Amino acid sequence: MNTLHVKKGDTVEVISGRCKGQRGKVVATAPSEGKVMVEGVNIVSKHLKPRGQHQQGGIIKTEGAMYACKVMAVCPKCDKAVRTGTKVVDGKKVRYCKKCQKEF
Numbered sequence: 487m488n489t490l491h492v493k494k495g496d497t498v499e500v501i502s503g504r505c506k507g508q509r510g511k512v513v514a515t516a517p518s519e520g521k522v523m524v525e526g527v528n529i530v531s532k533h534l535k536p537r538g539q540h541q542q543g544g545i546i547k548t549e550g551a552m553y554a555c556k557v558m559a560v561c562p563k564c565d566k567a568v569r570t571g572t573k574v575v576d577g578k579k580v581r582y583c584k585k586c587q588k589e590f
Contacts, residue, residue: 491559492559493515498558500528501557501558501567503528503552510525510526511525512524520554524552528550531546532546533545561583561590562590
């Protein structure tokens with residue numbers, strides 16, 4: 487099983503690609519594919535076919551999945567995209583900012 491450096495609910499910043507510089511909250515993760523979905527980032531058009539008699543088809547805009555290596559976690563204290571590390575505190579593994587050493 488693969489692990490990701492970001493979790494659901496983290497605020498992240500996109501570091502490469504057409505959405506570079508945008509920030510958002512991680513909505514979903516797919517560790518097996520190495521992808522994440524970020525709220526308001528990587529908006530794609532999806533063509534929907536009507537699946538019922540009263541359902542309407544059309545083109546909708548939604549978030550698309552993107553590779554996790556294209557995003558970095560944002561430290562709540564520094565308010566910058568930072569690398570994260572892990573350390574054991576009171577028997578629990580916690581993540582911390584490599585710049586300011588703040589746990590999050």
